[in-house]
Amino acid sequence: MTLHLHDSTNERLGRVLVVDDEESIRRIAVRSLTKAGFEVVEAENGERAIAALNAGDNPLMVDAILCDIQMPKINGHEAIAYFRAQYPGVPIVVLTGYGNIASAVAAVKSGAVDYLSKPADADAVEAALLQRGAALPPPPEMPMTADRVRWEHIQRVYEQCDHNVSETARRLRMHRRTLQRILSKYAPRG
Secondary structure (H helix, E strand, O other), X not given: OOOEEEOOOOOOOOEEEEEOOOHXXXXXXXXHHHHHOOEEEEEOOHHHHHHHHOOOOOOOOOOEEEEOOOOOOOOHHHHHHHHHHHOOOOOEEEEEOOOOHHHHHHHHHHOOOEEEEOOOOHHHHHHHHHOOOOOOOOOOOOOOXXXXXXXXXXXXXXXXXXXXXXXXXXXXXXXXXXXXXXXHOOOOOO
């Protein structure tokens, strides 16, 4: 089992379990949360996270969970349902690159308290993990513009289609030439 504990030297805010199959995203989350004062435990998928939480005589105790949705074997929705059943008072925040309304509703129904789309601002992640009760965290000072969100989504689908422009255009329901123009430009600011 590959679980790594990162202990902050700042005042301890609590222990957070970060569950994400993308190593680069996990590394960024661990670094920013450790810097913010959290003790961080990471797992590369839902199966490993559940195994760590059930580790025999010495189960892992956490104060919050940051979890991706699209993961191999046990997906985020299944993991969240398990976390909610075993740890009813622990806030679960979803951080995913597949941000859409249906997925957000499913995550909240599974037990998540908040739903953030990648790439998320470190302050937004921290605020979501620290929230208690039904109050939503304040909106970010500089949220991504609609153009930037659209561009990020197109880039993600393009990568998932192995950089195949025709397949990406089909899945996004847009003309191939329009997609080529968008892909040839730099990301919008904001």
